[in-house]
Amino acid sequence: MRTLFLQAPSFEGFDGGAGSRYQARREIQSFWYPTWLAQPAALVENSKLIDAPPHRTGLAEVVAQAKDFDLVVLHTSTPSFDSDVKVVEALKAANPALKAGLIGAKVAVQSDESLKDAPVIDFVARNEFDFTIKDVADGRDWSSIQGLSYRNREGVIVHNEERPVMHDMDSLPFVTPVYKRDLVMEKYFIGYLKHPYISFYTGRGCKSRCTFCLWPQTVGGHRYRTRSVGHVIEEVKYVLKAFPQMKELFFDDDTFTDDLPRAEAIAKELGKLGVMWSCNAKANVPRDTLKVLKDNGLRLLLVGYESGNQQILHNIKKGMRVEVAERFTKDCHELGIAIHGTFILGLPGETKETIAETIKFATRINPHTIQVSLAAPYPGTFLYKQALENGWLDARNAELINDNGIQIAPLHYEHLSHTEIFNSVEEFYRKFYFRIPKIASIVGEMVTQPDMMKRRLREGVEFFRFLKERRGASQAA
Template sequence: MRTLFLQAPSFDGFDGGAGSRYQARREIKSFWFPTWLAQPAALIENSKLIDAPPHKVKLNDVTRIAKDYDLVVLHTSTPSFASDVATIKAMKEVNPNLKAGLIGAKVAVEAEKSLQSAPIVDFAARNEFDFTIKEIADGRDFANVKGISYRNSSGVIVHNDDRAVLENMDLLPFVTPVYKRDLEIEKYFIGYLKHPYISLYTGRGCKSRCTFCLWPQTVGGHNYRTRSVGHVIDEIKWARAAFPQVKEFFFDDDTFTDDLPRAEAIAKELGKLGITWSCNAKANVPRKSLEVLSENGLRLLLVGYESGNQQILHNIKKGMRVEVARKFTKDCHELGIKIHGTFILGLPGETKETIEETVKFATEINPHTIQVSLAAPYPGTFLFNQAVKEGWLDEANAELVDENGVQVAPLHYPHLSHSEIFHSVEDFYKRFYFRSGKIASIVGEMVTSPDMMKRRLREGVEFFQFLRERRNVA
């Protein structure tokens, strides 16, 4: 089947791909690569991938080419589901014979509900879907494809048996050739990564049990399944030749440092190649391992601190102690490893006092940059079920973003309102970045690099525009 993979048009600046931990518009416009669409696209000959938001592809552009395809596969999420279904409807009006399927965490955990609410959708591929989609594209009858839910000829929703989780990750082809074929990599921008960058996965799954984290609880699982070191390095070599302009590679595994011996082995091979790279990490990597990674091209770690309050970390099953995170951060500073720290406000146990504790913790450990998000109870997570049971989640806020794609504060507590949690984000950012020392370091970066000067000025304009929009939302 002539197959189109589509990240559909959505809110302006909406980052909805699986690399995005929160599908929403960012404080600074940024986009992750649509790796989870590129992976099945790499399995299907003559397929096409369109990532609409970063490429500014509009609905009219998508419907114009609908007749050129037999099958369209969209990555969807809780915030984008309605607009994704509307895109399918518009495409089928042009091409009634078009088969349309959805992938992603939303349909992995709510297949029945999703198909019931969207009769225009032909099937939903649950959990890992790479070879599932390949079988459908090859023309296999839906009844014989494991891992899908679909509507049969009588209109009855059928749930086929689950597909076994892929253990041999080397069976998956490289995604970077799909990037080369279908994407403009300069369209992908993340504030804390060198530009242009490329992100990809070297494994799936995460050992941690964080109650809020979407991917391990819905699609990836808690067993960290990895590609071999040689397989990863071969793709990096291919990508370096195909994209000589790339300044940094980012490994988007939920926690690349879950397997430290492997991480060190990959690092040593990257060091031989002179590659600059970054990855997701937990704040407990021992100094000796950090030294190996740093000596072999590691530039930055993306670290989910979440909170500076120990009880909240216990509440969300983070498996992390504040003093360990503090020591880890100190080691990174001393070794010259930059950190982009992420924090979440509104998690269970949050109070005005714990928010203050987290802000002070962030300013004390002083990551290079930060991201402050609002706790988002995605369906399929422990946090969602907990919030529904305890009455912390209002149905009116269950979509997680507003009509402009800006993240809302969906959770509230008897002692802490939606509004108080929402407004604490702006206060957090201001108190972190508007310190004399932090301002001086940013200005120092700008003075030493004309490129950084342009970049930081643009980011500053976008950041203040975003804060204005949040005030309007509130």
């Protein structure tokens, strides 16, 4: 079947892509590669991938291409579901014969609800959907396809048996040739990565059991299933030839450092190639490993600290002690490894006092940059189950974003309101960034690195504009 893979048009600046962990507009313009769409696209011959938001591709432009395809597959999410369904309606109005399916964590765990809520959708692919979509595109009878939920000719919803979890990760083709074919790499920005960058996965799954984390609980699982070192390096070599303008390579695995010997082995091969790279890491990597990674091209680690309060870390099953995270961060500073630290406000056990404690923790350990998110109870996560059972989540906040695509504070507690949690994000940013040492550090970076001057100024304008719009949203609520 002629197949279109689509990240649909949405809010201006909305990073809802098949690779983004929180689907929302960011403080500064950010776009992740649509890796979860590119993977099945790499399996389907003569397919096409349209990633509308970063390319500013409007609905009319997408609809105009609808007649060229037999099948459209959209990545969707809890925040973008209603908008994505409207896009499918428009595509089918232009091409009534078009079959439409959805992939993503939302439909992986709410397959029945999603099909009932959206009669225009023909099928959804649950869990690990790569080969499920290939089977559909290859024209196999839907009743024989594992992992597929669909509407049959009588309009009855059918759920086929589960598809076994993949273990031979080298059986998946590279995603980066799809990037080269269909995407413009310069359209992808992440504030803490050098531009332009490339990102892809070297494995799926995460050993950690964090109650809020989306991908391991819905698609990836808690076993870290990895590609071989040689397979990863072959894709890196392809990237170096296909994207000579790349400034940085990012490994988007949930926790690249879950397998330390493998991480070191990949790093040593990257060192031979002279690649500058970054990855996701847990704040417990030993100093000896950090040094190996740094000596072989590692520039930055993206680290989920989440909170500076030990009880909250226990509540979310983070499996991390505050003093271990502090020692790890000190090691990174001494070795010259930059850190982008991520924090979450509004997790179970949060109070005004724990918010203040986390802000003090962040300023004390002083990552190079930070991102502050609001606790988001996505369906399929343990946090979502907790929130429903304890009455922390209201139905009116279940979509996790407001009408402008900005992340809201969906959870509330007896002692802490939505508004108090929402407003604490701006307080966090101001107390972290509006310190003389941090301002001096940013100015020094801009002066010593001319290419950063224009970028940081643009990001500053975007940041303050975002905070202003965010305050307006709070007042309207």
